[in-house]
Amino acid sequence: MRLLRPVRLAVTTGLAAALALLTGPVPAQAVTEPAWGLVASSCTPSDIAANRAVGIGLVEVEAYWDRYLPSGPGAVNAAYAADLRSRVTACLDAGIRVVVGPGTQYPPGWVRGLPGAALVDQRGKNSVTGAVDTVYSAAVRGAQNDYLRRLVAGLPSARLDGIRVGTSTAGEVGFPGPNEAGDGFLQSWWAFGAAPQQGSGLAAGTPATPMPGWKPGQPTWNGRTVTPAMAQNWFLWYSRSLLYGIKGQVDALRAAGYAKPVHVPSPGKGVLPADLTTAVNALLGGAGDRDGSLGRGLYYVDQFPALAGNVAGPVVVDLTGVDDATAVTARGLTPPQDRCAASDATTSVAAGTPVQNWSNLRFARAQAARAGLAAVGENPGPPAAETGGTASSDPIAEQIRRSPAYARGCDLLGFFLAFESVLNDPASGVTRQDYVRAVTG
Template sequence: MTDHTSGDVLRRSHVRRWVLYAVVAAVVAAVVSFIRLDDPGDHHERYFFGTLQTSPRTARADEARGMRVAHMTVSWDRFEPVPGQVDQHYVATLKRKLRMFRDAGLHVEAGVGLNNPPPWLSDRYPEDAFTDQGGARFTSGPNLVFSQEIRNEVEGYLRRLDQEIGLANFWAIRIGVNSTGEFTYPPPAPSTRGAMSYWAFDRHAQASGADPGRPATVPPNPYPGWRPGQSTYRGAPFTPGQVNRWYGWYLSALADAVNWQTGQYEALGYHGLLLVLIPGGGFHPSDLSAAVRAHLGETAAGGLISRGAGFFRTIGLIQHRRTVQLVSTALVDGSGTPRNNACRPSDGSVVPDAVAPGAEARVRAWSSVRWISRIAAREGFPISGESAGPHVAAYYPGVMTDAARQLTSCGLTGLMWAFDHNLYDGTPGSSLGDYASVIAKLQKGAAP
């Protein structure tokens, strides 16, 4: 009896030990998986590197040259060609591509295709499209800013994408609002006078009070019916203070669309990086002052102002989450004097939203990434970068070295090169060998 009882005790102790070992092993595996998800290179690598529009055919060659991240695009219109119905053939294609990248040892940064909505979206919600002050409609991207119905459709799409593909398979997900997936309103409509489209004139944006069709996190329009350029409102002068209030509402609504997206991914249990794409340098404080004096009418920077590209104002409206990072999509975009200039330690003395009049000329000479990096540092966001691409500014011998100087001097965490095919097609300064050489130098801590 005693021996039998002792044997039971020993067996239970043995089982408990194995349960403990299994729990510890599971925790370690989870931690290792989490580390691998957050870190696309090993712990000896200083930066991450990858390409945009990565081809599965070149994935192994890319990885062998030091790249650790592939870019993959999902098209919403192909994934869900009919409301609520998923194209399984397209899903199989996505899974095959994802498997090829992962088999090559690459982490995957995904664009989930919100900037490529299916045609049925605008057909189903014709009155919810972005609409500007002249009545022009924009349907090439979903109105995530002012339409709750559109947000509901996006929420359903992301849920189905997670079920079919698994968002956890992505190291990072790109976030934006406009038709290129970046953090501005859409471009001006060709039909709108003055090349300025303020996209706040759909029925929900113009509702003066409670409106179930407008997201609850977007306040009502403070001055419904007022249009940029008008100096009066309901028979009374429209003051600069009122212009500022209206424009502040316009910018905060834009930021709310980004914050809503990051909240959606968090609600789905996604723990990877959420990359908010910042295009170019946008406008500067004095540009906004001039526009306010003109009641947001035609000014030199009017097009950028109508797009809400005031990053010294909007980046600070992005909610801080552990996984949210910024991406400057404008490395080596040809901006600045001298062209494509790098960051300097003295940049830290500049207050982006309150540049002294005497200093603004100097700041305007900064490259786009230099300006955005300063704003990111001020607001406490980590930032990485990607080259603007030869369609924006032609590549040239030494362009990767210039990009590397911007990366290291501006404190960026990594670089995505636009585009993968430019490493193989003979584009000047953009060969696979050029990129491999830059990567090797930077990972060793050498000057670019």
């Protein structure tokens, strides 16, 4: 067990140091027509034919960790691996570009038994949503990265357009969110296992907490009064921990020989600067949490520049809030606040800008632009438990109609419609032709 370190009032990790190097101007990017794609394509012959018939030339294909290595480390399910490779290759050979989602959000059962696999919040509760600790646990990180290396070797990786990386049960960046301990508690902080608190079994290169034993909301720590600056330092450590998890995955992909872009799915708008001020003034005791982003550790204002400066090779953020419920609300304001503007990268962090009224896409895109990161996007999909859609979202037909304008207006490199299965389902009321008409109309 490592000796516990004294508190530091400034995070002094490589990520923090890199932030100081990212203050120069972001180079201008040419505006291009987005590539139009689909989420969760099967790449079966019938879907390939249907997509080619209407000119859809980009898809995301989901792999599944629990199917690839179902029974133990190194025990590859050869039949599944061959089928996945065959389907991805079939799409590529048909001229359809492919981004692979590795499905690390679907860990095999044996991974859940590894040391430190269970995420632990400040009350000693575990996540009940299936999440495992890919951020702090060395054992889980090692198993995950072994899987990623095998996946790269088993796919025509040099031909791919991208591979996604994430830390959550949705395959996105983030810790579990409100009520993911299953008991109605709305703000768990998932950094109270032995690894982040004591350094025991901690993933290499990932720092342990700067305040061992301190729990958000507590007014004292080791006999000292906790200040807002100390609370903010703790939060930055927590939120940047996610980037170490992402970096570990990317490093594994690069070590396996994958040199193409990595995509980082990023939900919502994250914590707003004014909300973080409110939160740390309350010592992270519950105030300022607009939408659950605090406990999830999402602070794109800080994370996107750190991501740009610390992850090897090309990085693309995937903004998963195109025409989500916040867009519906934002476009109903006077004036509307849903559309991206060229000045957003600067004004989004200026005092007094009403970014709380902006759509998730608009604010998150502004942070990507500030960091000089390219971006793609996807819509939430139909309102259902397994998607990001809610009762307040546009119906899927309206998402299809509106999303192309959002993608163009926010200068996205590509847009992925969720989901291919929706377009295959007669009961959905939407077809590939509807999608193409929305793009070309």
